[in-house]
Amino acid sequence: MVMEIQRPRGTRDFLPYEMARRRNVENRLRKVAKHWGYGEIKTPTFEHIELFTIKSGEGILGEIYNFKDKGEREIALRPELTAPVVRMYVEELQRSPKPLKFYYFDNCFRYERPQKGRFREFFQFGVEIIGSARPESEAEVIALAVEMLNSAGVKGDLHVGHLGIVRALFKDIQPEHQSKIMRLVDKKDDKGLEEFLDEIRAPDEMRGKLFRLIGLRGINAVHEARELAGDIEAIAQFETLLSLLDVYGMEYTVDLGIARGLDYYTGMVFEIYCEGLGAQNQVCGGGSYRLAQLFGGEDTPSTGYAIGFDRIMEICEVAPQASKRIVVVSFDDTRKEAVVIGNKLRAHVPTYVDVMGRKFKDQISYANTIGASHVVIVGKNELDAGKVALKDMRTGEQELVTVEEVAERLKLD
RNA sequence: GCCUGGGUGGGGUAGCUGGUCAUCCUAUGGGACUGUGGAUCCUACGACUCGGGUUCAAAUCCCGACCCGGGCCCCA
Known part of the structure; x- marks a missing residue:
């Protein structure tokens, strides 16, 4: 009697019909990325684990698939692709003309409990633009994300925020406390946030501003944010970004409560949500970050996002291209x-x-x-x-x- | 990691208040119809997720593991 060998938990087999659908959507996304002038890249399936532990944040750590190879190296299957792309940039592209525009489509691995739209091996279609800190590139990236989703027939809700504005409020607080605060903000856990602020004895003035700031939504948000945080650079930049989004004809919701799970984001952040995915309603997320320095390169501003390809496949109604035979x-x-x-x-x-x-x-x-x-x-x-x-x-x-x-x-x- | 529902041939199901050889549909292989498809008929194949326990007897009751679905958390 032999044991039937099943595929590991959270992985999937794709049969011809489903593959034809996936290829169809993949090709649409590729086409858009290509037409916007982005070049395809590919990085290794596994990396040294430090690449992901340095700055990805606590959330990612417990989810990493890691192992020791035969040379005793600590290796991790990539849980995401932004860090590898920046590593690649630092390793071989620092002296190339800016901005660099890349796209990728690859599998990632996270040890999580599988659910609707969540797997242990999943696919991300992502984009990074490296070497620009300007709102122009941020706007382009957001517009590209929306355009890609449109090409797959997916319509989502775009939410845009800016971490620089919130962070300016507590720039005097220790970095560890800052990221803890951001995590609580991200969770919308007001109670936990209050308790934590008590714990670190945050000044009352800051607390009040923080709560009002992260609650800001909609068109007046920028104006109110300026009153709360002062006339800082981040707000001016955010304002420019929003006006550019208008130029692109984007519909969006300003949401200064977006924090994102990965710790490396520093400026603009955005998320796109869709119906029909249960708890996993986010189909795309990204923002501006600075990672190059951490990987031994010169400080380089970048912006990027990743689309949850499997989630798109879940909700889009794209059929396989009719095949003659x-x-x-x-x-x-x-x-x-x-x-x-x-x-x-x-x-x-x-x-x-x-x-x-x-x-x-x-x-x-x-x-x-x-x-x-x-x-x-x-x-x-x-x-x-x-x-x-x-x-x-x-x-x-x-x-x-x-x-x-x-x-x-x-x-x- | 937590809460919750569920696992019967490849797919879909009946049985599940314990008791013939586990039901039916479909799919698949072979055959009949013998140079023209979808139909029909015959035939073959094929399942109680796994491991313990209770019992004279377990698909059925109990426990555990594994896997799947939904939610929390987190995130794509």
Whole structure:
């Protein structure tokens, strides 16, 4: 008795139909990224674990898939792709012309409890723009994210915030306390936040401003934020960003309560939410960050985001691209000719030739079962005329043509 | 990590107040119809997630593990 081996928890097999859907959506996203001038990159599936432990934040740590390799190195399967991209930049691209614009589509790994829209191996389609701290690049990145989602037929709610504004309030507090505060803000855990502020004896004035600030929403938020935080650089930049988003024609909600789970964000942050995903309603998240310095490079501002590809697949209604395919059917005395003809047709259109030793009728029946659009009949009668019979499976009509004509008519665009 | 619902052939199901050989549909292989598909008929294949426990007897009751779904947390 052998044990049946199952796939590990939180992983998936993708069958042909689902893969066709995924490729379809993937190609749409790629096309948009390409047209906006972003170049595809690929980084290793695993990295040294420090790359992710340095600055990704507590949240990520417990979720990392890690192991020691045979050379005793601590290795981690990547839980996300921003850190690897910045590592790559520091390692080999610091002296290239700015800004650098990259996109990637790859699998990531997190040890979490699987749920709807959440897996242990999942796919992110992401974008990073490196070398610009300007609101122009932030606006472009956000617009690109929305455009990509649109291309997949996904409509989401865009929320935009700015960590620099909130952080300016407590710039005198220790960094560890700051990130703890941001986490509480992110969770919208007002009670926990109050308790923590008590604990570190935060000044009353700051507390009041903080609570009002993170509650700010909508168009007047910037104006009110200025009254609360003063006329600081971050607000001016945020204001410019918002006006640029207007230029792009974006619809958005200002939300200064966005904090994000990864600790490396420093400026603009945004999230896009969608219906129909249960608890995992976020399909895209990103912002501006500074990571290069941490990885031994020069301080370099960057902006990026990642789209939860699997979540998009969950809600978008994209079907696989209709695939043409034909079946070559033959008789016992024409099987070899059928192989030759099948080979010619394969250069132009997906072609099936019987490999089951089936009889003529069953071959046609099979063609019907797999939804072939056409059948090419290779029989003695047809061959004697130097032709084959092309049968349209939908109409049932059939005509005598040459192999070249079949190729010409059915070839892929 | 926490709370909650659930696991019967490849897919979908009946049985689940313990008791013939576990039901039916579908899919798949083979066959009949013998150079023209979807139908029909015959046939083959194939399951109680795993491990303990209770019992004369467990798919059925109990416990645990594993896996799946939903929620919390976190995040994409």
